[in-house]
Amino acid sequence: MSFVINEPGLTCIIGPNGVGKTTLIRSIGKLLNYQKGNVSIENKRVSEYSFRDFAKKLSYVSNDMKEVFALDVMDYVTLSIDVRYGIFTKNNSRIVAQEYINKMGLSNIIDKKTNELSTGQYKQIAIIRGLIQNTKIMIFDEPTANLDIKHQHEVMRLLKQISKDEGKSILMVCHDVNLASRFADKILMMFSPVKYKMGTASELINEENISELFDVSCNIVDVNGLPYVIFPST
Amino acid sequence: MRADKKLTIIILVGILVLLSLIGLGVGSYSISFSDVYREIVNGLLNRGDPNSLNYLVVWNLRLPILFTAVITGVGLTVAGATMQTVLKNPLADPFTTGISSGACLGATIAITAKIFIIGTGIGTVIFAFIFSLLPVTLILFISKFRRNSPMSIILIGISLMFFFDALTAYLMIRADPLSLSAIYAWTIGTLNRSNWENLTIMSIIVLSTCTFIYLNSKKINALNYDDDTAKSMGINVDRFRLLMLICVSLIAAGITSFTGIIGFIGLVSPHIARLIIGANNKYLILCSMLVGSIFMVFSDIVAKTIAPGTLPIGIVTAMIGCPVLIFLLLSRKGGIYSD
Numbered sequence: 001m002s003f004v005i006n007e008p009g010l011t012c013i014i015g016p017n018g019v020g021k022t023t024l025i026r027s028i029g030k031l032l033n034y035q036k037g038n039v040s041i042e043n044k045r046v047s048e049y050s051f052r053d054f055a056k057k058l059s060y061v062s063n064d065m066k067e068v069f070a071l072d073v074m075d076y077v078t079l080s081i082d083v084r085y086g087i088f089t090k091n092n093s094r095i096v097a098q099e100y101i102n103k104m105g106l107s108n109i110i111d112k113k114t115n116e117l118s119t120g121q122y123k124q125i126a127i128i129r130g131l132i133q134n135t136k137i138m139i140f141d142e143p144t145a146n147l148d149i150k151h152q153h154e155v156m157r158l159l160k161q162i163s164k165d166e167g168k169s170i171l172m173v174c175h176d177v178n179l180a181s182r183f184a185d186k187i188l189m190m191f192s193p194v195k196y197k198m199g200t201a202s203e204l205i206n207e208e209n210i211s212e213l214f215d216v217s218c219n220i221v222d223v224n225g226l227p228y229v230i231f232p233s234t
Numbered sequence: 235m236r237a238d239k240k241l242t243i244i245i246l247v248g249i250l251v252l253l254s255l256i257g258l259g260v261g262s263y264s265i266s267f268s269d270v271y272r273e274i275v276n277g278l279l280n281r282g283d284p285n286s287l288n289y290l291v292v293w294n295l296r297l298p299i300l301f302t303a304v305i306t307g308v309g310l311t312v313a314g315a316t317m318q319t320v321l322k323n324p325l326a327d328p329f330t331t332g333i334s335s336g337a338c339l340g341a342t343i344a345i346t347a348k349i350f351i352i353g354t355g356i357g358t359v360i361f362a363f364i365f366s367l368l369p370v371t372l373i374l375f376i377s378k379f380r381r382n383s384p385m386s387i388i389l390i391g392i393s394l395m396f397f398f399d400a401l402t403a404y405l406m407i408r409a410d411p412l413s414l415s416a417i418y419a420w421t422i423g424t425l426n427r428s429n430w431e432n433l434t435i436m437s438i439i440v441l442s443t444c445t446f447i448y449l450n451s452k453k454i455n456a457l458n459y460d461d462d463t464a465k466s467m468g469i470n471v472d473r474f475r476l477l478m479l480i481c482v483s484l485i486a487a488g489i490t491s492f493t494g495i496i497g498f499i500g501l502v503s504p505h506i507a508r509l510i511i512g513a514n515n516k517y518l519i520l521c522s523m524l525v526g527s528i529f530m531v532f533s534d535i536v537a538k539t540i541a542p543g544t545l546p547i548g549i550v551t552a553m554i555g556c557p558v559l560i561f562l563l564l565s566r567k568g569g570i571y572s573d
Contacts, residue, residue, distance in 0.1 A: 029466060050470075058466070059466060060462060062460055068324065072512060072514065075455070087451060
């Protein structure tokens, strides 16, 4: 497969389990040594960047929420900037973090430890941690997994807004076709590791593609001008 | 540093100083506290009589033992705190991963084979360091190719510990009587062999390595999360983990070569420090140094009070550390496992 992302916006990768969505984003994020092919950012191969320089180009928020020991929320969200500086160097990451935390209405959890947060809150501060890294490209592995509908929408709305307001290219894996349809600027459909389609929701979300993608029958209805998928028989 | 954390550190320094002053006055030779402090001041001002028994006891026994206790506590606790995050394993420390046993075996081989200039201690340290790297290499190798589960690392470490201990025991059986007593001291863990010369070598190794770890403490924080997350923050995870484990081996070798295997300090003290100051390594490393040395000085006082001059400190640390560890494992709030 071959594609280029050259403008800000939210791109959702959808596809069945095991098709290689996470492998794809990990390859882009310099987290996997791939055998063939090439990923480049600003005309430089990903493998040619040092980890340190790469962290200034791209931030990656994984789906893994495991931690060995719980940190304070503030220490956690500022981590990705804090590691760049020496132990005695002051930096403004806390001020930036405070702004994002206020913006997302999370100021009530600022004094907590990370193991005292709900799954939804943890996902949100993980997004803030990625944002503080202040990179043009951001990758999220299933940021809406294990969230209730309200929080799913909140997270998607936030990512969409960030991509628009701050001109970031956001690439994310998403399992919910309808969330992707409603929020994504572009959709990358992975049918197999070699077969894919890329386009807007209106172009790609139709009965033929969805049936082929997930091997289920479906109906498409129109909601506010966007395709909405219903799975009647499954 | 935030004000509350600063206060905590100051209080811990106060406790350490207080316990040290008490520890200096306790021992098998009967000497009053005021005489101890007088001899210290006299020595510092070059006024003391170097041939008096009081002076010799204070300057050649009590002070080296106290400082060895402090350095041992600092080193083992920083090593434990670092390993627990870097290996993502709350049960990791130089003892449970076989690093101390490896160092002990290396030291034993150096003594029995009479390699290098053993009298100075440097040859022993070099051998201890080389052998302490064996468990590190094996752990890194296994976690590279198999899933790095906390339990498997500890199980490997404990089996290595038995293997190295068996080899050490074999060398002891074959050793000549003179070497035997030297090796025996190592396997128990004792401060009784402390002198200024050993202390100098040990301090240089431990304090420089701990400083290096402290300067990298923010990066250690990143390893608190999955490797993908740490890499995305700009850490070359594999290289950094190896570097930190080499540091830990250096600390363990530097300490074990002179005191032998002292268990539980490196495992328990970092957890106590986390309860006190939180898990952010920027503060934790500093706090660990203090908690570890307080633990060691306290254990030394206990050992000298129960059986003056005869009870090795390794026995006391295990006796105190074991119940503390069980408490930490079982307690829900602030316990080792949060789930």
